Amino acid sequence: MMLLHIDASARVERSITRALSGSFVKTWLAERPSDAIVRRDVGLHPPTFVSQEWIAACFAAENERTAEQHAILALSDELIAEVESAEVIVLGTPMYNYGMPASLKAWFDQVVRIGKTFSFDLDRGDFPLEPILDGKTLVTLTSKGEFGFQPGGVREHMNHLDGHIKSIAHYLGVTESHSIHVEYQEFRDDRHRMSREKAESDTVDLAKRLAANCKQ
Numbered sequence: 001m002m003l004l005h006i007d008a009s010a011r012v013e014r015s016i017t018r019a020l021s022g023s024f025v026k027t028w029l030a031e032r033p034s035d036a037i038v039r040r041d042v043g044l045h046p047p048t049f050v051s052q053e054w055i056a057a058c059f060a061a062e063n064e065r066t067a068e069q070h071a072i073l074a075l076s077d078e079l080i081a082e083v084e085s086a087e088v089i090v091l092g093t094p095m096y097n098y099g100m101p102a103s104l105k106a107w108f109d110q111v112v113r114i115g116k117t118f119s120f121d122l123d124r125g126d127f128p129l130e131p132i133l134d135g136k137t138l139v140t141l142t143s144k145g146e147f148g149f150q151p152g153g154v155r156e157h158m159n160h161l162d163g164h165i166k167s168i169a170h171y172l173g174v175t176e177s178h179s180i181h182v183e184y185q186e187f188r189d190d191r192h193r194m195s196r197e198k199a200e201s202d203t204v205d206l207a208k209r210l211a212a213n214c215k216q
């Protein structure tokens, strides 16, 4: 089985989310050494933004696309193929400006594509979009500088990261989701230390549990 490991932090050193996703993958491989890990580092190598030409290429029938249009969609094809092959997607991402990093949004925009990852049919009434893919597990590992972003927290209304990922993940065929969060990074106090320690141990436990339950 294949696990897709995505990191979105622009930081390469001292990144909390890279440490968490790395720990998840290391624990997974200790349990299931034969599994394939595909790495997609959007923090280091941000995908290009979609353009007018990209949208036109998407909506052109596949057998009518020009060579130039195929070239425009080549990165999207590659990223989608990685998602199609993955049973588990592990996503390490920071909160930037109360939402996801632009690099991660660029990745989602390249991957959520009509006719490839979702279908559109007005016969379905007010909800015309449906995912084409199915049965994927998403593990989201986030870090935030402030705190109180979880349900009932003082900044719940400012959390445009977790809900956004959850809404889009549906169109990647995600049917099982888990998320672990570090908070207080900017305070660098005991609250942060405890939040990080809990996230680190929860990440290892989750990786062990999912790997043990993995049937393929």
Ligand SMILES: Cc1cc2nc3c(=O)[nH]c(=O)nc-3n(C[C@H](O)[C@H](O)[C@H](O)COP(=O)(O)O)c2cc1C
Pocket: 009, 010, 011, 014, 015, 016, 017, 018, 093, 094, 095, 096, 097, 098, 099, 143, 144, 145, 146, 147, 185, 186
């Ligand atoms: C450009 C930028 C924007 C940020 N915006 C927010 C924010 O809106 N809210 C917040 O709580 N933390 C914010 N932070 C703090 C990060 O979420 C925090 O440092 C986190 O640990 C980054 O993840 P990393 O350690 O994996 O790089 C921001 C950090 C950066 C660099």
